[in-house]
Amino acid sequence: MIGRFSLSLLVGLLPVMFAPELSAQTLAERLGYPPGTRLIIVHADDLGETHAVNAAALKALQAGTINSASLMVPCPWFPEIADYAKSHSDVDFGLHLTLTSERMYYRWGPVASINKVPSLVDENGYFHHDWEHNQHVNPKEVEIELRAQIERALAMGVRPTHLDSHQYRLIMNGKELFDVMLRVAHEYKLPVFVTRDWFADHPYLQASLGPGDIVVDHTVTIEPDVPPEKWAEFYLAALKTLKPGVTEFVIHPGFDDEELRAATRERSTWGSAWRQRDYDFFSSDQFREILSQQNIKLITWRELARASELK
């Protein structure tokens, strides 16, 4: 009996141990979907950064073609989106935890007092443009700043459904920073955007996560190697070959107007035309049609959180 039990236990563990993509089904199953169901979150990043990003994201949210987004609390246009969030409490807004100010002509700094987070700011008091390899970012200061961002959002009437990390800074820079985000997230009972797609490159992610944490199965985001004329083709291929489970499409809609062109003019990656292309594809009939044709369902962070033990 013991032998048989052990064997069945071992067999039961096999998918988890050797085939992480099978355990991907767990989240969808916990949400009540039959095996094989393909679910996507169409998630707009960077709300609050500029008005052109806010305007495009709100239009797409209202049209229903994107269904989730996250907000940059330190940015100057955050009050606009917080005001909207306050009167649209059903919208799936997370916080896009922000520790960099990556543009050249348009910049922002921390929510916390600058003298409490000296490792996060440059000599002029803005968040660093980038993190150099030898940049010492103090995890205690990161924690102070993350709490300040969440507290400002709450004070301004936002009820976030999730947390994620601007430029993946808190995901890709080692266990210590990831653990800070995870600890703060647990305290505020908010899920963090993590996908098992990242586990191979960053094993500490999986090691830090507990059974109550939500792990999205896959993520899709367009990269600079896709030429502008192949934009729709890239997304259509991703949707046609979508794997079962929950996939987050991380997109960057925005209107290609004077403000956004000026704010992003030093480089084209994630720039103004890029964001207009994202807006255009995800507002297109093509996108609606392929969802229907491929029987792909939309899901939000609010729904994911309901299915977990976090909420």
Add this chain to the structure above:
Amino acid sequence: MIGRFSLSLLVGLLPVMFAPELSAQTLAERLGYPPGTRLIIVHADDLGETHAVNAAALKALQAGTINSASLMVPCPWFPEIADYAKSHSDVDFGLHLTLTSERMYYRWGPVASINKVPSLVDENGYFHHDWEHNQHVNPKEVEIELRAQIERALAMGVRPTHLDSHQYRLIMNGKELFDVMLRVAHEYKLPVFVTRDWFADHPYLQASLGPGDIVVDHTVTIEPDVPPEKWAEFYLAALKTLKPGVTEFVIHPGFDDEELRAATRERSTWGSAWRQRDYDFFSSDQFREILSQQNIKLITWRELARASELK
């Protein structure tokens, strides 16, 4: 002899004591202009606040129809204008010392650490939207913040020609705040925009100023009681009836685009259409023609400062 000497001293003082408009000539005369000369500074406020304001002001500066401007260091678009100032060191840029964040959907906070200037910020860490009558603004904190703004500007390559006060907060709110601005200005050897037009309502201004301080004779700024269709008429009348001496036209050019409309949408005063009207008038042939017709000369703060003992 003593009697005669006293009498001549008294006569000498008479213009200062009883006819401040006569002493107005002093500045123009010190600059080498014959009595009766009419000089104007066409001064754009609020650079750095939004891209639409930067773009309009830079276009008008390059066209030569405005010839001076001041920069809001705490605002997110300050880096764009600082970058321009660095490579255009001849442009007449002052600092528009800023202690309020008067819009609703687009906001900014202090340059200094928030915990050093608690009386200047609201519960979310932005500068107050407005100063209530019973608002206690701590002059020591004002001084910390003014220094922080000047130091950031210097560190980012701006060499300011003058200082002025956003929304006249440091002019109209009592001797204590004005003296802070004046003390900091003296330390950095920068002239402060003060006009004798304000002396009657705010006698402490004149009382605080010393012989080395520059006093502009008059100022003209358009107010909300002028209907949009009377914009040009207002400015033309002001130019036709211009008094001798130095007059600063405080104007607010901006492009009436998506960004500026969104940033100023809660009220029309000093809003997007207002700023477009200012841009339009001061870029018009009408404006150039009346300057020529009326023999009005342009002057900058750099020139004023050269004439004083400050520089």
